[in-house]
Amino acid sequence: MTEAVRIRIETSFADIPAEDWARLAGASRGDAREPYNPFVSHAFLSSLEESGCAVAETGWLGQHLLLEGGEDGALRGALPVYLKSHSQGEYVFDHGWADAFERAGGRYYPKLQAAIPFTPATGPRLLHRTGEPVVETQAALAEGLKELTRRHGVSSAHATFVPETEMPVFEAAGYLHRTDQQFHFINAGYGAYEDFLETLASRKRKALKKERRAALEHGIEIDWLTGSDLTESIWDQFFAFYMDTGSRKWGRPYLNRRFYSLIGERMADDILLVMARREGRYIAGAINFIGGDTLYGRHWGCIEDHPFLHFEVCYHQAIDFAIGKRLTRVEAGAQGEHKLARGYLPVITHSAHYIAHAGLRRAVADYLERERQDVEMMGDYLAEHGPFRRGENHDDTD
Structure with a gap:
């Protein structure tokens, strides 16, 4: 210099x-x-x-x-x-x-x-x-x-x-x-989620298929929301999930409602909300940020408890998105050895x-x-x- x-x-x-x-x-x-x-x-x-x-x-x-x-x-x-x-x-x-x-x-x-x-x-x-x-x-x-x-x-x-x-x-x-x-999930050039499953041991592959089916029982459907989908009404619903789960998990969530409005205004195309819907209303969701080659999973929340829904919304759907968008990696946040069974490597x-x-x-x-x-x-x-x-x-x- x-x-x-x-x-x-x-x-x-x-x-x-x-x-x-x-x-x-x-x-x-x-x-x-x-x-x-x-x-x-x-x-x-x-x-x-x-x-x-x-x-x-x-x-x-x-x-x-x-x-x-x-x-x-x-x-x-x-x-x-x-x-x-x-x-x-x-x-x-x-x-x-x-x-x-x-x-x-x-x-x-x-x-x-x-x-x-x-x-x-x-x-x-x-x-x-x-x-x-x-x-x-x-x-x-x-x-x-x-x-x-x-x-x-x-x-x-x-x-x-x-x-x-x-x-x-x-x-x-x-x-x-x-x-x-x-x-982290490492995308080895998979064309689809099924290609990733084929790299797993048979017992693990069967377990994940069963887990994903169970997560969507009781009529649960998954939506991917990004860009103009991220309305103030959507942020209201996601923030309710964040506050409910965050208060129980951390005691005091760090982020406030204003923060979500601001990132929705300034970087909506960099955000993916994975939202779970049942009987016409959203009951859970996870926020992800879309980088140049990486999908960054951050936090999730829910107002209804369903078996395996956390794994589906936070981990499996992130893999689906990363493979579809040809991203090379999913970073799923801090800690969590339970992620290993879902294909996330140390x-x-x-x-x-x-x-x-x-x-x-x-x-x-x-x-x-x-x-x-x-x-x-x-x-x-x-x-x-x-x-x-x-x-x-x-x-x-x-």
Whole structure:
């Protein structure tokens, strides 16, 4: 990077021009060289803020790093960052680190979090403008986050759900490497769902067919809604599902009704609602976001309980959609070993952690070394016990 650049901190996406942000690789569908990730789009991030979901009052104070340079001061790179007073809505758990540090007399919060709020999906964090020197831009942002940590005098900075390709940049800057596990469906060029079923062991194939039939008993039908289908009435119904299930599962759902109206206005073509209908009314639904090559399943809710309906709406229908649209992957959110039986394979996720306090850093580094080994061993074990056929040693009859 030959031209002089500087990093500026911006607290609000309302003050970042959407057209400038869209020039960052992966942040819009306009860049054919980088798969579009809807969660790093200006539309998604600004909707979280404008709705009041990710703001200072909820413990998410924007501290976004903007790398600017050249005579026109153009945006060269960016890193979404928040100053946080808690560890909620992150899905990479550091509560144990916080408790240990504070018992030892330290102050863990506030901390810096480079992440997409409430979104456990891997995507670019060290964003660079298309055509810019990638590694130099990313390195400047990683160092910028460290400097921001020092200026705020906070305990740490955490970049979560980082692409594996960005991890060498973070590690070179002195960040610790953490791994975890999710379950993703990998589309091996299937022409239809039946082609995917043929790759499974006979017993597993039969079980999934039976499960899908059972889920749609009692006259349940499935609708795919996207684009202009996403009316305010539809959002009212989906939000009722989200609040009912979210309140029981999490205690306090993170997202509000305004958020759904905003994303419906700004990115409706990037959204797929899978809605289950019975006797003329919707009773359950799951929201998915459509990326350049990936379908991202987020959350679901229901107002009626039916056996296997959760699996049908969240996992099987997502596979159907991905195969039909020739997407290469379905990311089905955090945790969930039950996804393995539905054809979702264990995949390693990555995060980077800069710990300012030397003693805490040593303790965390030791812990992460053991944790990485455990994650790798568990991934290997689960992959070996997946539903897929093994060579020629299987019964291929139904």
